[in-house]
Amino acid sequence: MAYGEVVVGTALIMGLLTGIAAFFGGVMNASYLLAGTVSTNPLLFILATxxxxxWRVAGWWGLDRWVLARFGVRPGPVSKMEPGS
Incomplete structure (x- = not known):
């Protein structure tokens, strides 16, 4: 569990595969909710959602700008404003 939290947190901070990292962060948070731990987890689950x-807009900041381009995914609506496109 601790390794998963470190990996998800690092990926979110670096902006690397943000949508996937947020999804798995939400899955870990849901497991806490199902285990009976309440505290701030419902709010964190909403933020992860x-x-x-x-994730499409997140591609403009962080490592997703280059990693997603390698997979042929361009960032969202801001990409229409690029010159020469």
């Missing part, structure tokens, strides 16, 4: 939904 927003991160998953915003």
């Amino acid at each position: 927003w991160l998953v939904l915003g």
Whole structure:
């Protein structure tokens, strides 16, 4: 569990595969919720869901800008403003 938290946290901080990292962070958070731990987990689950939904825009900051381009995925609506496209 600790390794998963470190990997997800590092990926989110670096902006590397943000949508995937946020999804797995949400899965870990859901497992905490199902185990009966409440505290701030519902709020964190909502924030993780927003991160998953915003992964296309997240490609403009962090390592996703180059990694997603290697997979042929371009960042969201801002890409229409690029000159020469």
